[in-house]
Amino acid sequence: GQNIDQPTEMTATEGAIVQINCTYQTSGFNGLFWYQQHAGEAPTFLSYNVLDGLEEKGRFSSFLSRSKGYSYLLLKELQMKDSASYLCAVSGSNYQLIWGAGTKLIIKP
Amino acid sequence: NAGVTQTPKFRILKIGQSMTLQCTQDMNHNYMYWYRQDPGMGLKLIYYSVGAGITDKGEVPNGYNVSRSTTEDFPLRLELAAPSQTSVYFCASSTEVTGNTIYFGEGSWLTVV
Numbered sequence: 001g002q003n004i005d006q007p008t009e010m011t012a013t014e015g016a017i018v019q020i021n022c023t024y025q026t027s028g029f030n031g032l033f034w035y036q037q038h039a040g041e042a043p044t045f046l047s048y049n050v051l052d053g054l055e056e057k058g059r060f061s062s063f064l065s066r067s068k069g070y071s072y073l074l075l076k077e078l079q080m081k082d083s084a085s086y087l088c089a090v091s092g093s094n095y096q097l098i099w100g101a102g103t104k105l106i107i108k109p
Numbered sequence: 110n111a112g113v114t115q116t117p118k119f120r121i122l123k124i125g126q127s128m129t130l131q132c133t134q135d136m137n138h139n140y141m142y143w144y145r146q147d148p149g150m151g152l153k154l155i156y157y158s159v160g161a162g163i164t165d166k167g168e169v170p171n172g173y174n175v176s177r178s179t180t181e182d183f184p185l186r187l188e189l190a191a192p193s194q195t196s197v198y199f200c201a202s203s204t205e206v207t208g209n210t211i212y213f214g215e216g217s218w219l220t221v222v
Contacts, residue, residue: 004151033210042199042213043152087151097211099151109136 002026006099010062010080011106020073020086020103028093035103039063043087046073052059062072082103083107115200115214125214130185132200138220141183142167142204142211143175143200145196152199158183167220190221 004024012018024032031050035043049055049064049071061074073086085102092098115132123127130141134141137161143151154167158177172194183202187194200214 008149040216042216043186044213045210089152096154096157097152099153101149101151 002092002098004088004090004098006086006100006103008101009106011103012075012109014078014080014109016078016096017074017076018078018104020075020088022071022073022088022100024069024071024088024098024100026088026090026092027097030091030093032062033063033089034060034070034071035070035089035105037085037087040046046086046088078107080107080109091101111169112215113200113212114196114203115217118215119219120220122219124190124192124221126190127188128172128190129187130187130198130200130219132183132185132214133181134183134200134202134212135181136202136204137180137201138204138212139180140205141177142203143183143185144199144201145169145194146182146199147196148218155185155198175208179197187219192221195219195221 006022022072034046036046037043054063059076064071087102087105088100089097123138135160142157143155146152153169156175158164162179164175198217203209203211
C-alpha cells in the first residue's frame with residue numbers, strides 16, 4: 001500500500017528551530033511537496049523536492065532522501081504566525097498527490 | 110487575483126438531499142481536482158480532470174459526480190447526501206501534475222444532518 005507518516009502534533013518556542021519529519025512509501029516517486037495550512041483555510045505551497053538534498057527558501061528549508069523515503073521541513077526563527085498544520089504530499093507513479101494527515105505545529109511564546 | 114473560487118462556503122444538508130459545489134478557476138489550468146478533508150486527516154482525492162471533457166475517479170469517488178464542460182468550471186455533485194459526507198471540500202487546479210504547485214480554493218464546509 002501507499003502511505004505517508006508524519007507526527008500528529010509538535011510544540012516549539014517562538015524564535016527556536018523545529019524539524020517536521022515525513023516518511024513515505026509509494027508506488028513510484030515524482031516529487032515531494034510541503035504545504036502549510038492555517039486553521040480554517042486552504043493549504044498553501046511551501047516547497048517541492050524531487051532530487052536528494054536540501055532546498056532553502058528563507059526561514060524554511062526542506063530536505064529529501066529518496067533512498068530512505070524520508071523528508072523533513074525545517075523552520076527557523078519561529079514566529080507565532082507559523083502556528084499551522086504542515087502537510088507532506090508525494091507525487092506517485094500516476095502523478096496524483098498522496099497526502100499525509102498533517103502535523104499540527106503549536107508555537108508558544 | 111481570483112484564482113480558484115468555490116461556492117458555497119458553508120452548507121447544511123439533510124440526509125438524502127442533493128447539491129452541487131461550484132468551482133471555477135481563471136488561470137487557464139488544465140488540471141482540476143476535488144478533495145475532501147476530514148478532521149485530523151489528510152486530503153483525499155474525490156475526482157480529477159486533466160482537461161475539458163475528461164474526468165476520472167480519485168481515491169474516494171462514491172456518492173459524488175463531476176463534469177468538466179469548460180476549462181474553467183469543475184462542479185462537484187453530491188447525490189443523496191449521507192452523514193459520512195460531512196467534511197471540508199477543496200477544489201484545486203494546476204498547470205501540470207509534475208512538480209508544479211496546486212492552487213486551492215478557500216474550501217466548502219458541508220454538514221449532513
